[in-house]
Amino acid sequence: MEIINFIVFQVLSQPSILLGVVALVGLLMQKRPMNQVVMGTLKTIIGVLIIGGGAGIVGNSLAPLGVILNAGIGINGIIPTNEAVLPFAIANFGSMGALVMVGGFIMNLILARVTKFKFIYLTGHVMLYVSLFVTAIYVSLANLSGAMLFIVGSVTMGIYFTFMPALLNPYTKKITGGEAFTIGHTGDIGYWFSAWLGKYIGKPEQSAEKFKLPKSLSFFRDSTASMAITMVVIFLIAVLITGYSYVEQNISKEMNPFMFAIIQGLTFAGGVTIVLAGVRMMLSEIIPAFSGISEKIIPGAIPAIDCPAVFPYAPTALIFGFVSMFIGMIIGMFIQFGINSVYIILPGIVPAFFAGGTAGIFGNSTGGWKGAIVGPFIVGIVLTIGTGYLIPSTGALANTGSTFGDPFYATIGLAFAKLIALFN
Incomplete structure (x- = not known):
């Protein structure tokens, strides 16, 4: 079991190492010169680490915004964040969750080899989150354990790892202009819905990236400048809503609250810029390297990677x-208040950015700027209400004050939990 834990928690759940191994295997299969193998492997790992570093900066810059806004709203509830629930999930279901993840990944490779769905799920941390979630549902609602839990859980995860990226692939190709990758992330159902809805509410040629601006505002065409200004304004508004004195006493401390808002907004833009640089480096190495695996092991294989991979294609969306x-x-x-929900889900800034922002890119690909707005808005409502209904189904995790926080869990995950409960 220690070996399995090492593979899951030290290798597969580390996106940089997992993708580095994939690049290494792919380059070796292509019989590239050793200098290219080393360089391609290292640049892939470093590119993913840059993405992670940038994402960390983004998350840290957004964290105070959530605190400020929730204090302004004056509500004590649960913020849906995967990272917050992870320690509790590992403590309660970690050993079997690790086995289920490994079994699911093996199933994914088999299905990709023998079916027409050639997608290999490579977003390691997301694989771990979903495997722990599925394990929690089977244990809590179906009372499964031992070998049966491993088999059923592995088959479930193999199906998820294979077919959810397939759902997004047509839209990812449209976004990227045919690049040989798709997205593997638990924002998936929100991305698909936004792209599907976009076809009916807008036109792709009216892209958010094509807004015409006067010369005096042309700096908004630069993604870094537009993100910086947008986030600075949002932070300043949040400070005004919550109150200068509250922010000064509880959040900004020795820094002037307005200066704090400006710095946090600019830091956010810096983090996103780092993410974009990492994405470009990673894609430039992993896509050519993956072709080695595609040619030798699973013909036509397509990697499913983390959602920041599409950020450079539509930063305004x-x-x-x-x-x-x-x-x-x-x-x-507020709808939860109206329906007397037992669990009140607070707006989560991090899922709003990574799940909502990516949904905006998918919606923009089919419905232009309208698709970039309407789909994510609906997904935000559904995520909040659905997550509230999901919590009681998560067994030992229900009383931790944290919960999984992406559209998948609040939609397909919720339906999955209700279906398991229905038959047990």
């Missing part, structure tokens, strides 16, 4: 989706 989904989550929270 990213911001539209982020803001829109966050507003939707606020609306969803």
Whole structure:
């Protein structure tokens, strides 16, 4: 079991190492010169680490915004964040969750080899989150354990790892202009819905990236500048809503609250810029390297990687989706009050950015700027309400004050939990 734990928690759950191994294997299979193998492997790992570093900066810059806004709203609830629930999930279901993840990944490779769905799920940390979630549901609602839990869980995860990326692949190709990768992330159902809805509410040629601006505002065409200004304004508004004195006493401490807002907004833009640089480095190495695996082991194989991979293709739509989904989550929270929900889900800034922003990119690909706004807004409402209904089904995790926080869990995950409960 120690070997399995090492493979899961030290290798497969580390995106940089997992993708580095994939690049190494692919380059070796292509019989590239050793210098190219070493360089391609290292640049892949470093590119993913850069993405992670940038994502960490983004998350840290957004964290105070959530605190400020939730204090302004004056509600004590649960913020849906995968990272917050992870320690509790590992403590309660970690050993079997690790086995289920490994079994699911093996099933994914087999299905990709023998079916027409050639997608290999490579977003390691997301694989771990979903495996722990599925294990928690089977244990809590179906009372499965031992070998039966491993077999059923592995088959479930193999199906998920194979077919959810297939759902997104047509839209990912449209976004990227045919690049040989798709997205593997638990924002998946929100991405698909936004792209599907976009076809009916807008036109792709009216892209958020094509907004015409006067020369005096032309700096908004630069993604870094537009993100910086947008986030600075959002932070300043949040400070005004919550109150200068509260922010000064509880959050900004020795820094002037308005200066704090400006710095946090600029830090966010810096983090996203780092993410984009890492994405470009990683894609430039992993796609050619993966062709070795595609040619030798699984003909036609396509990697499913983390959602930041599409950020460079529509950075304005990213911001539209982020803001829109966050507003939707606020609306969803107030709907929960109206329906007397037992668990009140607070707007989560991090899922709003990574799930909502990416949903904006997918919606923009089919419905232009309208698709970038409407789909994520609806997804934000559904995520909030659905997550509230999901919590009681998560067994030992229900009383931890944390929960899984992406559209998959609040939609397909919720339906999965209700179906398992129905038959037990």
